[in-house]
Amino acid sequence: DGGITQSPKYLFRKEGQNVTLSCEQNLNHDAMYWYRQDPGQGLRLIYYSQIVNDFQKGDIAEGYSVSREKKESFPLTVTSAQKNPTAFYLCASSIGSGTLSNQPQHFGDGTRLSIL
Amino acid sequence: GQQVMQIPQYQHVQEGEDFTTYCNSSTTLSNIQWYKQRPGGHPVFLIQLVKSGEVKKQKRLTFQFGEAKKNSSLHITATQTTDVGTYFCAGRVPSGSARQLTFGSGTQLTVLP
Numbered sequence: 039d040g041g042i043t044q045s046p047k048y049l050f051r052k053e054g055q056n057v058t059l060s061c062e063q064n065l066n067h068d069a070m071y072w073y074r075q076d077p078g079q080g081l082r083l084i085y086y087s088q089i090v091n092d093f094q095k096g097d098i099a100e101g102y103s104v105s106r107e108k109k110e111s112f113p114l115t116v117t118s119a120q121k122n123p124t125a126f127y128l129c130a131s132s133i134g135s136g137t138l139s140n141q142p143q144h145f146g147d148g149t150r151l152s153i154l
Numbered sequence: 155g156q157q158v159m160q161i162p163q164y165q166h167v168q169e170g171e172d173f174t175t176y177c178n179s180s181t182t183l184s185n186i187q188w189y190k191q192r193p194g195g196h197p198v199f200l201i202q203l204v205k206s207g208e209v210k211k212q213k214r215l216t217f218q219f220g221e222a223k224k225n226s227s228l229h230i231t232a233t234q235t236t237d238v239g240t241y242f243c244a245g246r247v248p249s250g251s252a253r254q255l256t257f258g259s260g261t262q263l264t265v266l267p
Contacts, residue, residue, distance in 0.1 A: 071254075078163065080242055080257035081197070096254065128196060139246035139255050140185055142199035 040065045044129050044146035050154050051116065051123060059114045059149045061129035068134025070112035071143065074098060075126040084127075087112055088134055116151065126150050158183075158245050160258030168266050173233050175261035177226040177243035184246050186219055186226040187255065192239040200228075233265045 042063045051057045063070065069088050073081040083096030087106040101120025106112055112131075116123045127149045132141035159178045167173050177186065185204045189197040201210055203219035203226060210217045216229045226245075230237055240262045244255040 073257075078259065080158075080160070080259040081244075082257070083254055086254060130197075140202070140204070142187065142202065143189075143197075143255075144199070145196040147196050 042129055042131055042144055042146035044127075044149050046149060047147065049149055049151045051151060052154050054118045056115055056117050057151065059116070059127055059129075059151070061112045061114065061146060062110055063112075063129075063131045063144075063146075064110060065131055065144060066109075067131035067144070068109065069132045069138055069141070070106070071130040071132075072096075072102070072104065072112070072114045073128045073130065075128060075148075081128060084114065086138070088138065123151055124153050158243060158256045158258045160243055160261055162261055163259065164262050164264070166264045166266060167233050169235060170232050173230040173237070173263055175228050175241050175243075175263075177228075177245070177258050179224050179245055182223045183226075184223075186243055186245045188217060188226075188228055189242045189244065189257075190239050191242065191260070195239075197242060230263075233263070235265050235267055238263060238265050 045060045071086040072084040075081050082098050084102050085093055085096055085104045087093035090109050093104050093106050103115045129146045130143040132143045161176050187202045188200040191197045201217050206223050207221045208219040214231045218227045240260040242257050242260045244257045246255050
């Protein structure tokens, strides 16, 4: 079955600690995305990548970093500079060729990050 | 930045009643997508509308894109308990600097049996 795998499902971070959220897809999609979801709010775009070795900041990139060394993988690091990291983080992918905003996005099951 | 407003934020209905959620933008959208997120789950793509005045149906769900491409609606006829979840719209301004979709805040639907 093709899909997007996010791990871990739950993650706890200590103050001043960096943590990395994993996102792997086997859909052969070129584009991948990271969103943050807070209670009662929509999804806000953190970073996106249209192809390997390239990524762009979204609306709320401060305090986050990403890499895209492989087509299948798009890990997100929540750095200590992110002062309010408690949220539900969703990774998504889409086909990638053409206009990204016209493409349906496929989402993983998410990682819930909490501060200890 | 681009704002996509969605109302209502919450809606409780009795099973069998109809439900509608509305999505509004102050600027013209190039397209609108709708997603459903079940409680504890992840968003799942439902449909995309591109043309002015477009109407699409999926069984009991009817999606509309306004003539001015600034608003959209999702209407569910005769709701069932399986319709429970949060419905999000997402759209993009065609000529803006943002290249990606902006999601509305969602409408959380509760269906009472």
